[in-house]
Amino acid sequence: MNNRNQSEGEYLSSYDFSKYEKPSVTTDIVAFMIRSEENENYKMDSKNRLSILLVKRAVHPFLGNWALPGGFLRPDETMERCAFREITEEAGVTPTALMPIGVFSEPKRDPRGWIISNAYASIISEESVKQVGGDDASDAQWFDIDFAKEEDGSSILTLSYEDIKLQAVLREEGTKFGRTSFRIEQSGGIAFDHAGIIATALTALREVARNYETLFDFLPERFTLSALQRVQETILNIQILPANFRRKVSEYVVETDEYTQGAGHRPAKLYRKK
Amino acid sequence: MNNRNQSEGEYLSSYDFSKYEKPSVTTDIVAFMIRSEENENYKMDSKNRLSILLVKRAVHPFLGNWALPGGFLRPDETMERCAFREITEEAGVTPTALMPIGVFSEPKRDPRGWIISNAYASIISEESVKQVGGDDASDAQWFDIDFAKEEDGSSILTLSYEDIKLQAVLREEGTKFGRTSFRIEQSGGIAFDHAGIIATALTALREVARNYETLFDFLPERFTLSALQRVQETILNIQILPANFRRKVSEYVVETDEYTQGAGHRPAKLYRKK
DNA sequence: CAAATAGTGTCTCTAAGACAATATCAC
DNA sequence: GTGATATTGTCTTAGAGACACTATTTG
Numbered sequence A, B: 001m002n003n004r005n006q007s008e009g010e011y012l013s014s015y016d017f018s019k020y021e022k023p024s025v026t027t028d029i030v031a032f033m034i035r036s037e038e039n040e041n042y043k044m045d046s047k048n049r050l051s052i053l054l055v056k057r058a059v060h061p062f063l064g065n066w067a068l069p070g071g072f073l074r075p076d077e078t079m080e081r082c083a084f085r086e087i088t089e090e091a092g093v094t095p096t097a098l099m100p101i102g103v104f105s106e107p108k109r110d111p112r113g114w115i116i117s118n119a120y121a122s123i124i125s126e127e128s129v130k131q132v133g134g135d136d137a138s139d140a141q142w143f144d145i146d147f148a149k150e151e152d153g154s155s156i157l158t159l160s161y162e163d164i165k166l167q168a169v170l171r172e173e174g175t176k177f178g179r180t181s182f183r184i185e186q187s188g189g190i191a192f193d194h195a196g197i198i199a200t201a202l203t204a205l206r207e208v209a210r211n212y213e214t215l216f217d218f219l220p221e222r223f224t225l226s227a228l229q230r231v232q233e234t235i236l237n238i239q240i241l242p243a244n245f246r247r248k249v250s251e252y253v254v255e256t257d258e259y260t261q262g263a264g265h266r267p268a269k270l271y272r273k274k
Numbered sequence C: 001c002a003a004a005t006a007g008t009g010t011c012t013c014t015a016a017g018a019c020a021a022t023a024t025c026a027c
Numbered sequence D: 001g002t003g004a005t006a007t008t009g010t011c012t013t014a015g016a017g018a019c020a021c022t023a024t025t026t027g
Helices: A008-014 A079-091 A126-132 A194-208 A212-218 A225-236 A242-252 B008-014 B079-091 B126-132 B194-208 B212-218 B225-236 B242-252
Strands: A024-036 A048-056 A070-072 A097-104 A115-124 A140-149 A154-161 A164-176 A179-186 A253-259 A269-273 B024-036 B048-056 B070-072 B097-104 B115-124 B140-149 B154-161 B164-176 B179-186 B253-259 B269-273
Touching: A024 A079, A024 A097, A024 A126, A024 A140, A024 A194, A024 A212, A024 A225, A048 A079, A048 A154, A048 A225, A070 A079, A079 A097, A079 A115, A097 A179, A097 A194, A097 B097, A097 B164, A115 A126, A115 A194, A115 A212, A140 A164, A140 A194, A154 A194, A164 A194, A164 B097, A179 A194, A194 A225, A212 A225, A212 A242, A225 A242, A225 A269, A242 A253, B024 B079, B024 B097, B024 B126, B024 B140, B024 B194, B024 B212, B024 B225, B048 B079, B048 B154, B048 B225, B070 B079, B079 B097, B079 B115, B097 B179, B097 B194, B115 B126, B115 B194, B115 B212, B140 B164, B140 B194, B154 B194, B164 B194, B179 B194, B194 B225, B212 B225, B212 B242, B225 B242, B225 B269, B242 B253
Parallel strands: A024 A115, B024 B115
Antiparallel strands: A024 A048, A024 A070, A048 A140, A097 A115, A140 A154, A154 A164, A164 A179, A253 A269, B024 B048, B024 B070, B048 B140, B097 B115, B140 B154, B154 B164, B164 B179, B253 B269
């Protein structure tokens, strides 16, 4: 029957996509949080570490490995809404930002079958995680992240939580339009292609962390300028002179009339995002 | 049966994703080309217009409307490879770059059912399109694109090809991490949610067009610096002083010993991408 | 008071934009 | 020669980074 001669109604009712094979569609979320370490000196401010949430797999495949939180897309939600729901369910916290990272669709990426994933990076403030509390025996834990380029051109991704240390070896495949993709050479206890997703997300986060707007999502509503500065320094792994940082960030913040107290040094004024 | 007690082999063979409903997965490609208009004066260089490829729908739904080229993901290819294949099939030309735009997954976006789309922007040089040739009666045509913000905050997307003029009204929903999303208020003869995809892709293209690396993909291997400058000016809709453009772009190009000829003015040296 | 962070002021250098001036071609 | 683009050089200004200096807190 010639399609052009059908009415739209006739056409839609006769339409059947089931004859095409379909992939399962999931999302994986790289949830970033900046964790402050314990003070070793009452006067010094605490050091920060960038960390991500991983879940220990209790089922095959990759049983016992650590994986990104995520799950299947439902028919009544958008991909972003799905990511929001999954990270809320798994971490118990609400992300303040969701950044699309890309689609991971290598045909063999999942041994269970044809499963593609749209990855997101999310940003979660330490404050909201503290409110939920943590459970040391839980299958979901925050791993400190370290990502360094070696001399031979490969990159080592190290994720550590207490005694657990996961190390993956990756090789950069190229940067296009602000997204760097990686080939996994060794996965080191990280499930599926998640080491590559993490590396891509971290690279993307570093890109956007030059933009001050992104930094606020890591902090509570009121913050000091040095806390904001430490967020950027932690993500980008750089050192900034406070005077210059204050000058540049000044147009993005408004001061409040509150101050910190109890630190072993001059109190700092609290600011809000403008 | 407790999953933890199964071997991986037992588990994989018993695994069945068919119990979950799956979406159909497609890609849509916003193929950009810079088209040079006819000279009205033998001395003047031709003006440039940014254009995109649209295909006239010959079937329901949206019969007779214009849509982005695209198609279904196959089990043996990645999303990006799928986009490459589809644009090659439909335009007959090979894109020099594919930029991920985002996933469009509103549950009701396609009246045929649950179909999500990963959109890409591709960049195609006018030279390669000219080699293929055009067919005025063809269902695939290059539409000049115009996108302007109105006083009331809405944006008008105008696509024109000869007598055909498609006009969509969109409203910005916000910019996050360099991707601006739009709500479609009037689609004006553009099928599905493609007006929104086009607007998002154009906004993203403008973002990356500040980066000189992107500009080369619109041109043949050897080009003049003013051709390169006109590419950036056309995309960003701005005017740049030639002296300043040359200075900034100089570190990205290498000069050849060839020159243009036949223009009604001083010949220009041809350059290559460094 | 010692040590740490908070906060201000200023110097230098670089890069972007504006603009002036010269060069070279087709007709 | 005219009118267009090609190409080089320089002036001004805004912004980034470096750094010196003062302020304020807790033990």
